[in-house]
Amino acid sequence: MDILDYAFMQRALLAAVLVGVIAPAVGIYLVQRRQALMGDGIGHVAMTGVGLGFLLNTSPVWMATAVSVLGAVLMELIRWYGRTRGDIALAMLFYGGMAGGVMFTSLAGGSTANLTSYLFGSLSTVSESDVTAIFLLAAFVLVVTLGLRRQLFAVSQDEEFARVTGLPVRALNLLTAVTAAVTVTVAMRVVGLLLVSALMVVPVAAAQQLTRSFAATFAVAVAIGVSVTIGGTVTSFYQDVPPGSTIVLLTIGAFIALTALATPLARRRARALAAAHSAGDPAECAIPATRGPESTVGV
Template structure:
C-alpha cells in the first residue's frame, strides 16, 4: 500500500484508529442516558479552545481539551439542576463557544479558514505532536470507559438506584462529561468538531440493531467505528474530500446495512419467543 510510505498518512491512520476506539466507547454511555447530542455541543465549545491555541501559538489539541472540559463541567452542572431554563443555558454555551472561536481567531489576525480542518477534519492537519497528545487522551478515555464500565452503566441506567447502592453519582456524572469532552478533542483532527457527535452515536446505533447486551453492543460499536474510521481516512488519500464527511457517510451506510439485516433477525427472535411462550402455556395446562 503506497499510502503507508507517506508519514502524514501514517499519522492520520493512527489518529483514525484512536478515534474509532474512543468515540463509541463514551458514546455508548451517552446513548444509554439519552445525551446523544452532547458531543455536538462540546464540539462547538471546543472551537474556542482551537482558536485560542492558534492565537497563543500553543497546541490547539491541548487548548481545546482544556476549554471542552470546562464546558463539559458547566453542562453537567446545568443538567443536574434540572430546571426548564437549562436548555436555554446549554444553547448559549454551545453557540457561544462556536461564535467565540470565530471571533478570537479574527481578533488574533487569523482567518476562519484556519478552523476548517478542525471543524470538518483533515488528514493533512495531523502533526506528530498531535498524535502524541491523542494517544495520551485516548488512553484516559479507554481507561475510564472500560475500567469503570459497571459503575458508569449503573449511573446511566438508573441514577437513583446507583445512589442508593452507594455510588458517587455526581462524581461519575462529571467523569462521563469530562471523558466526552476529551473524546471530542481526540477526534477533531480526523472527524472534525462539528461531526464528532456522529461517531459517538451512529456506530452505537448500528450495533444496537444486532445486539442486546451492553458489553456486546460496546464491542461491536467499537469494531464498526474503527473499521469506518480507517477506511474513510484511507479513502481520502485517493478522493479529495474532508475525512470527517467520508467517515460519517460510511458509518451511516453501515447503519443502513445493519438495519436491513436486523429485520429478519428480529422476526426470528420474535417467532422463537412466541414458540417458547406457547410451550410454557402447554406445560402449564398439563400441570
C-alpha cells in the same frame, strides 16, 4: 502507490484507529443516558479552545481540551440546577463557543479558513505533536471507560438506583462529561468538531441492532468505529474527499446495513417466541421478542 509511504498518512491512520476506538467507547454511555447530542454541544464549545490556541500561539488540541472540559462541567451543572431555563443556558454556551472560536481566530490574525480542518477534519494537518496529544488523551479515555465500566453503566441506566447502592453519582456524571469532552478534542483532527458526535453515537446505535448485552454492544460498536474511521481515511486519501464527512457517511451506511440485517432476525425471533408460547416452553418464553435502543443490559 502505497498509502503508508507517506508520513502524514501514517499519522492520520494511527489517529483514525484511536478515534475509532474511543468515540464509541464513550458514546455507549451517552446513549444510555439519553444524551446523544452532548458531543455536538461540546464540539461547539471546543471551537473557542481552538481559537484561543491560535491567539496564544499554543497547541489548539490541548487548549481545546481544557476549554471542552470546562464546558462539559458547566453542561453537567446546568443539567443539575438549570431546571426550566437550562435549555436557554445550554444554547448560550453552545453558540457562545462557536462565536468565541471565530472571534479569537480573527484576533490571532487568521480567518475562518484556519478553523476548517478542526471543524471537518483534515488528513494532511495531523502533526507529530497532534498524534502524541491524541495518544495520551485516548489512553485516559480508555482507562476511564473500561476501568469504571460497571460504575458508569450503573449510573447511565438508573441514577437513583446507583445512588442508593452508594455510588458517587455526581462524580461519575462529571467524569463521563469530562471523558466525552476529551474524546471530542481527540477526534477533531480526524472527523471534525461538527461531526464527531455522529461517530460517538451511530456505531452504538448500529451495534444495538444485533446485540443484547453491554459487553457485546461495546465490542461491536468499537469494531464499527475502527472500521469506518480507517475506511473513511483511506477513501479520503485516494478519492480526495473530506475525511470527516466520509467517515460519518460510512457510519450511517453501517447503521442502515445492520438494521436491514437485524429486521429479519427480529421477525424470526418473534415467530420463535410465539411458537414457544403456543407450546408452553418457559425457557423460550423468557426470550424478549424485540429490543429498543435503550435496552442494552449486563456488563
